[in-house]
């Protein structure tokens with residue numbers, strides 16, 4: 001068991017300036033836990049019904065030297081049959097569900113039309129009857145440094161997108 005472990009490697013060194021980008025690969029996993037005594041776990045639950053304590057989440061990223069980026073999410077132990085919205089957010093998780101901030105956007109915009117799965121990283125999923133779920137998002141672009149820091153799970157039934165869990169992730 002390697003819950004909480006982070007493995008990140010730079011696949012190829014940068015090209016020495018001028019936009020020569022290297023690749024990046026990372027995966028990290030944790031089990032959901034509540035905030036206790038102001039300590040925020042890597043994977044924090046805000047709703048133990050939809051993000052049960054002990055449920056497992058893994059997120060991986062691979063960015064190829066050409067910028068093509070794949071983000072994968074896997075979960076187990078979630079509520080069977082439940083639907084979740086899931087996105088890459090800009091800030092790390094906190095005790096307050098709002099701490100993770102807004103969605104990471106490739107082209108930042110205040111226009112609601114820019115909140116779409118081509119300009120953002122959406123990892124929506126439905127837990128199967130065993131509580132297992134997965135999602136993959138692929139884009140032709142990578143993340144700007146230090147501007148993508150978490151994956152937030154939302155209750156997909158809630159029009160307001162209530163946040164039920166958050167996982168702090170070292171996107172690169």
Ligand SMILES: [Cu+2]
Pocket residue numbers: 086087088089103152154
């Ligand atoms: Cu979100």
